[in-house]
Amino acid sequence: MNILVSCEFHFSQTPDGQVWTTSSFNYNFWLRYLSCFDNVVVIARVKQVALAQPEWVLSSGQSVAFFNLPEYLGLFGLIRTLPKLIYRLHQATKLEGVLLFRVPSQSANILTKLLPSGKKYALEVVGDPEDVFSSGVGGKILGGVLKFLSTRSLKQQCKNAAGVSYVTKSYLQQKYPAGKNTITSHYSSLQLNKKSFSSEARQYNQPARRLVFIGSLNQLYKAPDILLKAFAKLVNNDTKYHLTIIGTGIHQNMLMQLANELTIKKNITFTGEINHQQVLEHLQQSELFVLPSRTEGLPRAMIEAMAQALPCIGSNAGGIPELLAPDFCVPINDIDALYSALDKLCNNTKLLSAQSTINLATSIDYQEDVLAKRRSDFYGKLKELNS
Secondary structure: OEEEEEEEEEEEEOOOOOEEEOOOOOHHHHHHHHOOOOEEEEEEEEEEOOOOOOOOEEOOEOOEEEEEEOOOOHHHHHHHHHHHHHHHHHHHOOOOOEEEEEEOOHHHHHHHHHOOOOOOOEEEEOOOHHHHHHOOOOOHHHHHHHHHHHHHHHHHHHHHOOEEEEOOOOHHHHHOOOOOOOEEEEOOOOOOOHHHOOOOOOOOOOOOOEEEEEOOOOOOOOOHHHHHHHHHHHHHHOOOOEEEEEEOOOOHHHHHHHHHHOOOHHHEEEEEOOOHHHHHHHHHHOOEEEEOOOOOOOOHHHHHHHHOOOOEEEEOOOOHHHOOOHHHEEOOOOHHHHHHHHHHHHOOHHHHHHHHHHHHHHHHHHOHHHHHHHHHHHHHHHHHHOO
16 A cells, blocks of 8 residues: 655655655655555655755655655745646545645645545644744735634644644644544654664763754744844853854855854854764764744754753744753743853753753653654554555
8 A cells, every 4th residue: 555645845856767855854764654555655846957966865765756746935936836736736636545744734735625525634743834924934914814824724634634643742732633533643753763862961061162053044943043143142251152053045144144243153153954974973062952943843853962962942832842841941032031041051060961861861752663663553543544
């Protein structure tokens, strides 16, 4: 039996038919579905390119194929491409297999409306559209409309789905409850094997000065702009502070300019796109992880940092409070609160050591073998339901 997985990420395809990615959606990611299904068909936006870049990794492979949707960027790109997108998604409804939508997703919103009456589908809820549009995406008026429509759509999808799994333990479940007879589960999208975990907690004998942030810069969902402004206040106290920003995207130049305007350019390193091993090395060399997100499901990067026994500061968005105590979750977009939390934690060696121990212990719940069993149980029930 096939599983048809819709995904909002952008992929690239070379003339030989191979599909490539710069994200975590590499070929190994799809293996979780192959534990229960014969083939995976990924329904996603795919751009045609002449050559693969050196940093790209394969996403397609044995038993993993792509059903290409037209490439577009942003709301206006969606509007221009809508007729082609609807046609292609209508073709996707004819594919044989279990339908699984990773949501929130514009493609999934359209697909659920195109499905024949009685056609079953399942969801993996990986984010909160209300938080996305509350963060300022789309502007005040249009963003408000999109927030209302997207939130209502996800609530309806969860209510009508045959199965729903969430990345959070309770946050998304409360906002987007599944139907009465719906199969439910919860698990992260992480792939952390035992080698991804530090062997022991860290003991801090001096204040933390090496900070690290991980997130895409194509949107400002992770609030790197807020982080830079709060970080500038830290540097004003002590010029030894250094922040590494891992990730790339269309806002990188703007953020570099902001760092220059805040006179903290020498205290910031923008790594651009790097591979997972390099990310791991940066986490191991850093002393504190910070992610003041405007919107979240459950942040994979934070869990990876916790697995490296790093103390963390986050916002109160999405599922972050399921990972961190209230003292380490600051209000969204609050520069002063972020600065105060960072200043307090960075300069308290006992607190840093305690948080290292707590975070490492928390991260154990996200080991691959623990999550793999939950996923397989969920996929197995979906398979039985569609047999």
